Amino acid sequence: MRIDKYLWCVRYFKTRSLATAACKKGHVRVNQDIVKPSREVYPQDKIQLRKDQINYSLTINDIPDSRVGAKLVDIYRTDTTPRDAFEAQELLKYTKSYYRKKGVGRPSKKDRRDIDDFTSENE
Template identity: 45%
Template sequence: MMSESGVRIDKYLWAVRLFKTRSIAAEACKKGKVMISGMPVKSSRLIKVGDEIDIRIPPIVRRFKVLDVAEKRMGAKLTPDFVRDITPPDQIELLELSKLASNANRARGLGRPTKKDRRDLERLQEGEWDF
């Protein structure tokens, strides 16, 4: 725990488990997906308590408030003491809708055939199909 000074944003995002690895967090910064005050930040940017971090995860932008800074990775149960998710409800709703839409848009027949499909095909090929 380092309350007095700042911490690199890539290290912080990894420590509070917003990214699986520090290199993935650094890559997100490099690609402009991590922003503070609407401006993309470099992975070396120091953050401090009170900063609000926006992370663009298509199709939405997640927003987090820094409650305390940390350099070392912590257990998932400890993260609420260091970061708070302040993503607007409309963004969360948009994410839920996009998940539902992606499941509903899978057209029947795409992917591998089911066992029933395979049996029907075999019956059709063997001439046992009832019209």
């Protein structure tokens, strides 16, 4: 089975064209080699995949016939991604929502309230 189709079948990508684009950008490796979307994969191959700033690593157990349900994904792959990769993603979420450069974009609700409080105090 092709690597792009496999990644779509085991639900790492929502569409097959997204999986193909990730392969073309060099975000997918099979046995430490950057691969094209048409690369055939076999059981016991090791895949490294970069998606959403997380480096996933998995081992192929079996090849599915078609796209499988979320509950059945573990039959076809073993996920060996370290836990600290997911923890770093959680920390990144908090930093993005907290920090916003001043003067960029529209004011948030909190900014709007602060402006209203400031202007009403001066009147």
